[in-house]
Amino acid sequence: MPLDTIEAILTRYSCRAFTDRMPSDEDLRIIARAAVASPSGVNRQLWRVIVVKNKELIADLEAEGMKNLAALPDLPNRGTYERILARGGKLYYNTPCLIVVPIAQAQPTGAELFDCGIVAENIALAATALGINSLICGLSGFSFAGDKRVEFKRRLGFPDGYEIGIAVLLGYAVNSGGKPHEPDVAKISYID
Numbered sequence: 001m002p003l004d005t006i007e008a009i010l011t012r013y014s015c016r017a018f019t020d021r022m023p024s025d026e027d028l029r030i031i032a033r034a035a036v037a038s039p040s041g042v043n044r045q046l047w048r049v050i051v052v053k054n055k056e057l058i059a060d061l062e063a064e065g066m067k068n069l070a071a072l073p074d075l076p077n078r079g080t081y082e083r084i085l086a087r088g089g090k091l092y093y094n095t096p097c098l099i100v101v102p103i104a105q106a107q108p109t110g111a112e113l114f115d116c117g118i119v120a121e122n123i124a125l126a127a128t129a130l131g132i133n134s135l136i137c138g139l140s141g142f143s144f145a146g147d148k149r150v151e152f153k154r155r156l157g158f159p160d161g162y163e164i165g166i167a168v169l170l171g172y173a174v175n176s177g178g179k180p181h182e183p184d185v186a187k188i189s190y191i192d
């Protein structure tokens with residue numbers, strides 16, 4: 001039985017170690033359907049939902065992303081690179097599958113990012129409900145930050161005018177996986 005909505009929200013966590021096991025096509029279909037059910041401002045839907053199971057393509061995205069991240073000279077990005085190295089040197093954590101969400105620019109510019117974030121969370125929550133682990137992977141942007149940007153856009157079938165928005169990794173956690181972060185209820189206030 002799929003988890004109910006609140007349980008899925010409260011139990012989702014970022015998975016950073018995946019086994020080779022591929023989610024079923026049926027589950028991926030349900031997750032992709034949940035993605036395109038996302039709300040967007042004025043229903044603009046300036047996104048696509050691209051389910052990627054191709055091992056070679058994921059390996060190429062991984063290699064290019066790490067190469068581009070390593071090449072960045074400035075200090076904040078250096079910190080990111082070192083954090084990724086400390087976690088095993090992988091942006092995609094050996095995921096067998098991911099959903100790439102390219103986006104086109106909205107008016108006002110930037111509004112598409114809200115929509116993209118909602119798509120990512122719909123994917124992660126639908127996956128959780130089905131017992132599939134996930135990671136919203138903003139650093140996937142580094143795979144598109146160098147010479148292979150156009151090649152990857154072509155291999156993934158981005159429509160003209162679309163750029164990488166986010167990728168969400170999907171699979172099954174190694175061992176028992178992780179835990180959600182401790183929600184900070186002190187951030188909540190009520191005004192009666």
Ligand SMILES: Cc1cc2nc3c(=O)[nH]c(=O)nc-3n(C[C@H](O)[C@H](O)[C@H](O)COP(=O)(O)O)c2cc1C
Nearest residue numbers: 012013014015016135136137138139140179180181
């Ligand atoms: C927009 C966005 C981008 C993220 N990008 C990455 C990423 O590239 N790599 C990574 O390991 N985690 C990434 N995360 C996961 C966050 O680090 C994680 O959500 C946060 O630490 C809270 O942990 P939890 O998801 O387990 O509750 C991203 C999360 C969001 C919302």
